[in-house]
Amino acid sequence: MGVLRRTSRDIRSDSRLDVLHAVLSAGETTRNELTQTTGLSPATVATVVGDLIGEGIVVETKVTAGRIGRPTATLAMNAARGRVVGVDVAETYIRAVVFDAALNQLAHAQVARDEHVLDPDSVVEGIGRAVELVLAEGDVRRDEVLGVGVSLPGLVQGPNTVSVVVPNWTWHEVELDRLRERVGMPLVIDNPLKAMATAELWLGRGRYVSSLATINLGTGVGAGVVLERRILRGATNSAGEWGHSLLVLDGRRCRCGRHGCVEAYVGVPGIQQTLREIDPGHALVRLEAQSDFIAALARAADSAEPDSAVDETIARTAYYLGSALADLVAVVNPEVVVLTGWTTWALGDKLLPATRRHLQEQAPGWSARDLLLEISTVEGNSVATGVATTALERYLADVGLLTTQIPIAL
Amino acid sequence: MGVLRRTSRDIRSDSRLDVLHAVLSAGETTRNELTQTTGLSPATVATVVGDLIGEGIVVETKVTAGRIGRPTATLAMNAARGRVVGVDVAETYIRAVVFDAALNQLAHAQVARDEHVLDPDSVVEGIGRAVELVLAEGDVRRDEVLGVGVSLPGLVQGPNTVSVVVPNWTWHEVELDRLRERVGMPLVIDNPLKAMATAELWLGRGRYVSSLATINLGTGVGAGVVLERRILRGATNSAGEWGHSLLVLDGRRCRCGRHGCVEAYVGVPGIQQTLREIDPGHALVRLEAQSDFIAALARAADSAEPDSAVDETIARTAYYLGSALADLVAVVNPEVVVLTGWTTWALGDKLLPATRRHLQEQAPGWSARDLLLEISTVEGNSVATGVATTALERYLADVGLLTTQIPIAL
Ligand SMILES: [Zn+2]
Ligand SMILES: [Zn+2]
Numbered sequence: 001m002g003v004l005r006r007t008s009r010d011i012r013s014d015s016r017l018d019v020l021h022a023v024l025s026a027g028e029t030t031r032n033e034l035t036q037t038t039g040l041s042p043a044t045v046a047t048v049v050g051d052l053i054g055e056g057i058v059v060e061t062k063v064t065a066g067r068i069g070r071p072t073a074t075l076a077m078n079a080a081r082g083r084v085v086g087v088d089v090a091e092t093y094i095r096a097v098v099f100d101a102a103l104n105q106l107a108h109a110q111v112a113r114d115e116h117v118l119d120p121d122s123v124v125e126g127i128g129r130a131v132e133l134v135l136a137e138g139d140v141r142r143d144e145v146l147g148v149g150v151s152l153p154g155l156v157q158g159p160n161t162v163s164v165v166v167p168n169w170t171w172h173e174v175e176l177d178r179l180r181e182r183v184g185m186p187l188v189i190d191n192p193l194k195a196m197a198t199a200e201l202w203l204g205r206g207r208y209v210s211s212l213a214t215i216n217l218g219t220g221v222g223a224g225v226v227l228e229r230r231i232l233r234g235a236t237n238s239a240g241e242w243g244h245s246l247l248v249l250d251g252r253r254c255r256c257g258r259h260g261c262v263e264a265y266v267g268v269p270g271i272q273q274t275l276r277e278i279d280p281g282h283a284l285v286r287l288e289a290q291s292d293f294i295a296a297l298a299r300a301a302d303s304a305e306p307d308s309a310v311d312e313t314i315a316r317t318a319y320y321l322g323s324a325l326a327d328l329v330a331v332v333n334p335e336v337v338v339l340t341g342w343t344t345w346a347l348g349d350k351l352l353p354a355t356r357r358h359l360q361e362q363a364p365g366w367s368a369r370d371l372l373l374e375i376s377t378v379e380g381n382s383v384a385t386g387v388a389t390t391a392l393e394r395y396l397a398d399v400g401l402l403t404t405q406i407p408i409a410l
Numbered sequence: 411m412g413v414l415r416r417t418s419r420d421i422r423s424d425s426r427l428d429v430l431h432a433v434l435s436a437g438e439t440t441r442n443e444l445t446q447t448t449g450l451s452p453a454t455v456a457t458v459v460g461d462l463i464g465e466g467i468v469v470e471t472k473v474t475a476g477r478i479g480r481p482t483a484t485l486a487m488n489a490a491r492g493r494v495v496g497v498d499v500a501e502t503y504i505r506a507v508v509f510d511a512a513l514n515q516l517a518h519a520q521v522a523r524d525e526h527v528l529d530p531d532s533v534v535e536g537i538g539r540a541v542e543l544v545l546a547e548g549d550v551r552r553d554e555v556l557g558v559g560v561s562l563p564g565l566v567q568g569p570n571t572v573s574v575v576v577p578n579w580t581w582h583e584v585e586l587d588r589l590r591e592r593v594g595m596p597l598v599i600d601n602p603l604k605a606m607a608t609a610e611l612w613l614g615r616g617r618y619v620s621s622l623a624t625i626n627l628g629t630g631v632g633a634g635v636v637l638e639r640r641i642l643r644g645a646t647n648s649a650g651e652w653g654h655s656l657l658v659l660d661g662r663r664c665r666c667g668r669h670g671c672v673e674a675y676v677g678v679p680g681i682q683q684t685l686r687e688i689d690p691g692h693a694l695v696r697l698e699a700q701s702d703f704i705a706a707l708a709r710a711a712d713s714a715e716p717d718s719a720v721d722e723t724i725a726r727t728a729y730y731l732g733s734a735l736a737d738l739v740a741v742v743n744p745e746v747v748v749l750t751g752w753t754t755w756a757l758g759d760k761l762l763p764a765t766r767r768h769l770q771e772q773a774p775g776w777s778a779r780d781l782l783l784e785i786s787t788v789e790g791n792s793v794a795t796g797v798a799t800t801a802l803e804r805y806l807a808d809v810g811l812l813t814t815q816i817p818i819a820l
Contacts, residue, residue, distance in 0.1 A: 009423070233743075236779070258774075324656070333643075
């Protein structure tokens, strides 16, 4: 694969990205403030802001006469520059979200998906339909769209190939060509773990630290790793598959086929299994739908009436999660670990204290001493948000502002 | 901790590092060949080679008249430029190795260490003594030494602190000051996992790929991770502690205090434990010294007389190792995994085929499809070699050729 060579163009690109992140974070800011928040020189900030204004990405919203010296211009993202769409292809739904160019959410739409229908045509059609619906919902014309990002589960890359590999669902060039034709707008694809991490990098904790791991907790479980402001992709875009690392050798069978994966314990079916092991006759065991189960578990934990099986299920889940996070911290040693995903939204506050304690106890040496473990502040569907952000990055790369390696631009 | 900013100086530094690596790899080379092997432009190669010759790091060894055009100069590292020393502080010994500036080993020396004597003074004195011995052995004057690197187990970094944290052995500023005074030459310290990875990056497989993990197999077990030609250090220099990630939740007690760590299964005491579980009465169980045990295990496996307990021990160790490597591959997804350390030298060829099979079977998706798993080609004590290389890097940074962030320069 060889070695990625960085050039002075990359450094200009990094400066522009820093300024973009700072403008996004601040909402409204000034050149002076940007000098402070980015650490760049005033001259570099002036040049970069000029570039971004020149392409209509940033605008001066108002100019205030200063008491001394020159008037001060207020800067903001130019929301009107265009629209970007993010699409999260999940197991039972396809959700599309449209954003303005300041990454404010404008509208969303969802189409159901039968997880047992595996033919690529139906998925491609579902994605196309979700995009059409969200554009209609947000009253957005196709020619306003700067780019569309689609998150596909199991997306991997070989040296010269791109494939979507989930059990019984393999896409190659042909299917990707069909997707490009169906969407008919500039398109990028990525996998959900990388999309989540991108959202955290642009809009969450990633703006303030140099390394972090985002942890997705839902039916599936995985991590997005950010090192020095860049997503860790790995040799085949598969880095972050912490959900399929071992918690227990020869333990519970995981849906990936391996035995003892983290996901088999802290994914929702794993949590259902834990309750079943604690009390096979418990009423919640009968709730087969995962979302019903997690909602009921959260309600039971909040209830005035104590339920020791529920409490024990949450305690064991926190033990599994804290232990597995200690492994991730042992290997990657990030500054921050951020929890996200729908289990987090429902149960995160109940899991957090014990998870933090187990993580601190089990992570080696000093690696967790100053570690922050927290719930993500990125709102909404972070997969859709992240992959829409990648679509915006691709647009910024296409107009020459960034040199970001876009994972897969179709 | 903030974000590391890269500048055009870093890019020049990267080019110089590429050329240095290429000259080191080739032994002898030419500017034309360097253009091909590094992918840099002829103009950049000419400038960089000029810089390196200017500082006496590279020399023209001979000039051949070309059939057409200008004569061709043969380039090589300038071995005579000076000497560097690497010191591996292990549990039962301190080993010092002296190299010339082309990283050829000149001499080595070793002093025994009582692993139960934990006072810093005795360790500092042992390091000082080992350095004196190796300089005498190699007939090297102190004023020839460009730098000394010392690998300390458990070395970690906080935001403003450097400490050596191993159970019952904590060093802070005071002890490090004493070490600097005792050595009395330009000094860098690092931890052994990072040192190993540095050796692999400069002298092994790291010259040809952009990502790899080096796996140290000995009494202790750990990984050094290289991403885009740089050592992954993590927030507290603790990245790579894969040896203390879980193989079996609530499994065997590890010497770090946690239960079920990889090290408790594939570290040498773990392998001894595996044999004891298979056949408590086996003759090899009585060999308490770890090096005797591993040597005898290798001999028994090679013997014409079949020993099913030995075969089963090796088979289980390969299963544990392959499973644990699959976890590392799941999270980091490197191009190459390289085995090193004294268990590797003794048992690597016996472990490799089954380990590779288990790794391929258990790593998620495509992540191990094109992965290389191999035994390191870095000869000798790679910890000493790696930390000596870091001392050389520090010298190159001090003279302004590189901008490498040296972990800890005292
Ligand atoms: Zn799995
Ligand atoms: Zn351990």
